Amino acid sequence: MTLPTRSYAAFLFDMDGTILTSIASAERTWTKWAIAHGLDAATFVPTIHGVQSVETVRRLNLPGVDPVAEAAAITAAEMVDVDDIDPIAGAAAFLASLPPERWTIVTSAPRALAEVRLRAAGLPIPATMIAADDIPNGKPAPDCFLVAAERLGVAAGDCLVFEDAAAGIAAGEAAGADVLVITATHRPGHGVRGLHPHVPNYLGISTTLGSDGTLTLVTTA
The missing domain is CATH 3.40.50.1000 (HAD superfamily/HAD-like)
Structure with a gap:
């Protein structure tokens, strides 16, 4: 110390x-999202911490993906997963x-x-x-x-x-x-x-x- x-x-x-x-709550939600978008979740999920969700999505530059809409959907999912x-x-x-x-x-x-x-x-x-x-x-x-x-x-x-x-x-x-x-x-x-x-x-x-x-x-x- x-x-x-x-x-x-x-x-x-x-x-x-x-x-x-x-961490457990956030990573569960982001893992599901990553898999749905064809990403390697094990590599991607550790990069989500400490920055705004919209910036995390935006920097991926995924074709046809609206970062604002995706970030809003991810946030909504995270808000119902608070058990731990x-x-x-x-x-x-x-x-x-x-x-x-x-x-x-x-x-x-x-x-x-x-x-x-x-x-x-x-x-x-x-x-x-x-x-x-x-x-x-x-x-x-x-x-x-x-x-x-x-x-x-x-x-x-x-x-x-x-x-x-x-x-x-x-x-x-x-x-x-x-x-x-x-x-x-x-x-x-x-x-x-x-x-x-x-x-x-x-x-x-x-x-x-x-x-x-x-x-x-x-x-x-």
């Missing part, structure tokens, strides 16, 4: 793979410990899907949440984190981004924020830790609140 040592004005959390795990969505260990208590004006969620999922998954995991939905619907340019573009910081009234460079996927890490970097990588859902060879601090989950960490309202991560006994 490694933690950043500076204090931050706010924390910005990715959702899938960072505060909750919906769970919070990352310690996430609920960690989020509950934070001042509400000092954190938000920044997700590549459409808002409706994000809300369904957060409820399924028993996690709060912040009023300032940024979802795919809010940002024309998804991760790895920095827009989502820049807008999230603006909504919280802080500079992105004074934020700590919690992420698990390469696209989100790149977005956080491009926004000028620091990044903490959550590795709970990483498989062998995931390869996105890089030079960033990383922790497996939220067990054993907490925050201290400075007199100026800033947050500092600390380990707990």
Whole structure:
């Protein structure tokens, strides 16, 4: 476990793979879609994480396929498959410990899907949440984190981004924020830790609140 040592004005959390795990749900839906479109699901499905569904479909450049319509259909299927969505260990208590004006969620999922998954995991939905619907340019573009910081009234460079996927890490970097990588859902060879601090989950960490309202991560006994 490694933690950043500076204090931050706010924390910005990715959702899938960072505060909750919906990997099984998402991969079931995308596997069915891939097979229906003649794709090698084993090769394709690992590429879906961390980016907007419409961008995942668009980059395939499949003839006769409307990325917007396909993404909408995929989202609808994902919204009814929530049985095994769970919070990352310690996430609920960690989020509950934070001042509400000092954190938000920044997700590549459409808002409706994000809300369904957060409820399924028993996690709060912040009023300032940024979802795919809010940002024309998804991760790895920095827009989502820049807008999230603006909504919280802080500079992105004074934020700590919690992420698990390469696209989100790149977005956080491009926004000028620091990044903490959550590795709970990483498989062998995931390869996105890089030079960033990383922790497996939220067990054993907490925050201290400075007199100026800033947050500092600390380990707990």
